[in-house]
Amino acid sequence: MKAIAYQKFGNTEVLQTVKETKPSIQPNQVLIKVKAVSINPMDWKIRKGEMKLMSGSKFPKHTGADFAGIVEAVGPEVTHLKKGDAVFGVVKNLMKEGALAEYVAVSASLVWKKPEHISFAQAASIPVVGTAAATALQKMGTIKPQTKILVNGATGGFGMFLLQLLKQKGADVTAVSSTKGLAYAQKWGASNVIDYTKVDVLEESITYDIVVDLSGKMGYANAKRIMKPKSLFLNPIPQPIDIPTSLINNLFTGKKHVVILSSPSSKIIDTLRSAIDKDLQIEVNKVFPFEQTMEAYQYAEKGGYVGKIVVEIG
Template identity: 70%
Template sequence: MKAVAYKEFGNTDVLQIIEQAKPTIQSDEVLVKVKAFSVNPMDWKIRKGEMKLMSGSKFPKKTGADFAGIVEDIGTSVTGLKKGDEVFGVVKNMMKEGASAEYIAVTSSLVWKKPSDISFAQAASIPVVGTAAVTALEKMGNINSKTTILVNGATGGFGMFLLQLLKQSGANVTAVTSTKGTDFAEKWGANFVIDYKKENVLSKKVTYDIVIDLSGKIGYKNAKQIMNSKALFLNPTPKTVEIPISFLSNLFTAKKHIVILSSPSTKSTDVLLKALANGLQIEVNKVFPFDQYQEAYDYAEKGGYIGKVVIEIN
């Protein structure tokens, strides 16, 4: 079978198509014929060696974490799934495994049936950023219409899920996005939208109960000036050093710096499937064919797009 892989850390030019044997499955695994896998920022952070302490340096490495496809075979202890099921899921160890292949073997607990009314590309967009959005929602605690929330970088994949989950929870949300993202932010439920190309949210002298920085461009230090006295700053893109520092600083300040670390599970997926049934929409910005994998990652790494980027395998 064909797989997109790399044999050294680097930019997109290290990616290549390699031939590998079709994987065999353990008793608790399913073999999935991959139809689509999505692109996430974590993919290139791992590929560039920024996370080698967790990913290790054993090559070749595949890329991609979440996928959608068709069940080709099931292990002897697998229940609830059968051959031919249309499914979506995520690899078990996102640091060391990848979904960028024609077939992958995956633990059955991380594979779910695909809703019939969404495409493979849409389904492949769910697990990583969807779970992160559910985790962020949980970190916010009890929120209601009086809770003021600022979402910075609001119309990428993470923001797409988060805005719609927040809308379904009834929170008062201000979204910061680009000019081309304003319509999407409004459609996805933002009460107020700030075009960062026209206004600087830090200079508006408006404060919030929760600030979540999806773009990683505000930072906790700057965010404090627009946070209420007992506000939360949620950080889904922490630098390694920020994890222990945030824990220590929270002991001495009422303005808390909360690092978001998430891992897909049936619990989070159930929340997302319920939200989908209640009208949550998945915007796939662009779909690339398998043989244009390098163009797909070049496009994604430039940023500035709405929703998700997906690679399909015919």
Template identity: 70%
Template sequence: MKAIAYHKFGSTEVLQTVEQLKPTIKADQVLVKVKAFSINPMDWKIRKGEMKLMSGSKFPKNTGTDFAGTIEEIGSSVQGFKKGDAVFGVVKNMMKEGVSAEYIAVTSSLVWKKPSNINFAQAASIPVVGTAAVTSLLKMGDISAKTDILVNGATGGFGMVLLQLLKRKGAKVTAVTSTDGAEYAKKWGADYVIDYKKDNVLSKADKYDIVIDLSGKMGFKNAKAIMKSKAIFLNPTPQPIEIPLSLIKNLFSSKKHLVILSNPSAKYTNILLAAVENGLDIEVNKVFSFDQYKEAYEYAEKGGYIGKVIIEIQ
């Protein structure tokens, strides 16, 4: 079967099309014929070697974490699925497994039936950013119309889901995005929009109960200037050193720095499936063919787009 793989850390130039054996499944796995897979920032962080302490340096490595497709084979202990089912899901270990192949073997507990009201590209967009959004929402605790929340970098895939979940909670949300993203931020539930190309949110007088930095560019040190006295800063893109440091510093500060570490699960995905059933908007910015994988990753790594970028396999 065809797959996208790399044999050393580096830029998109290390990616190549290779022939791999079709995987054999274990008793608790399903074999999925991949129709589409999503691009996430973690893909290139791993590929560039930034996460090698967790990903290891064993090659070859495939790329990608979440996918959608159809079931080709079912393990002996798997229940609830049949051959031909349209599904979506995520690999168990995103640091060491990839989905960029015509067929993948996946633990059945991390696979779900695709809702009929979304296509394969939209389904492949859900698991990673959706889980991160639900995890962030739960970390925020009790929120209401009186809760002032700032979402920085609000119209990528993560922000797309988070804004819609926050709207359903009734929170007062300010979104920081590009000029092109303003319309989407409002559609997804933002009460106020700040165009970062025209205004610097850090220079404004407004203060927030919760600041979540989806861009990874603001940082807790800068965010403190716009946080209320007992506010929290949510960091879904921490550097490894920030995880222990945040715990120590939180002991001495009323403004808290909380790291978001998320893992897809049935609990979180059921929340997302309910949201999809109730009209969750999933914006696919651009779809690339399997042969255009280098262009797809180069496009995604530049950033600045709305929603998600997808690679399809015909």
């Protein structure tokens, strides 16, 4: 089968199309004929060596975490899926595995039936950013109509889910986005929108109960300027040093730095499926064929787009 792999850390040029053996499955696994794989920032953080303490430096490495496709075979212990089912899911260890291949073998506990009314490209966009958004929502605690929330970098894949989940909670959300993302932020539920090309939110006089930095560019040190005395800064793109320093700093301030570490589970996916049934929209910005995987990552890594980028296979 064809797969995408790389033999060293680096930029998109290290990505190669390789021939590999079609994977076999364990009793608790399913074999998926992959139809679509979505792209996430973690893919290139790992590929560039930024996460090597966790990913290790053994090659070859593969890429792509969440996928959608058709069940090709099921292990004898699997009871909730059968051959021919349209499904979506995520690899167990994105530091070690990758879904960008014609076939992928994964634990059946990380595969779910695809909602019928969405495409494979949309389904492949759910697990990573959807789980992160649902986890961020949990970290926020009780949200009241008067809770003021700022979402910085609000119209990528994570923001797309988070804004709509917050809308279903009735939250008062200010979204910071590029000019072309403003209409989407409003459609997805933002009460207020700020165009970062025209306004520096850090220079505004408004303070917030919760600040979520999805761009990775604001940072906790800057965000404190627009946080209320008792407030939360949610960091879903932490550097390794952020985890211990946030725990220490939080002992001495009411402006808490909360690192978001998320892992897909059936409970979270059920929450997302319910939200999708209530008309949560999944915007796929652009779809690339498998042969243009390098171009897909080049496009994604430039940023500035709305929604998700997807690679389709076959």
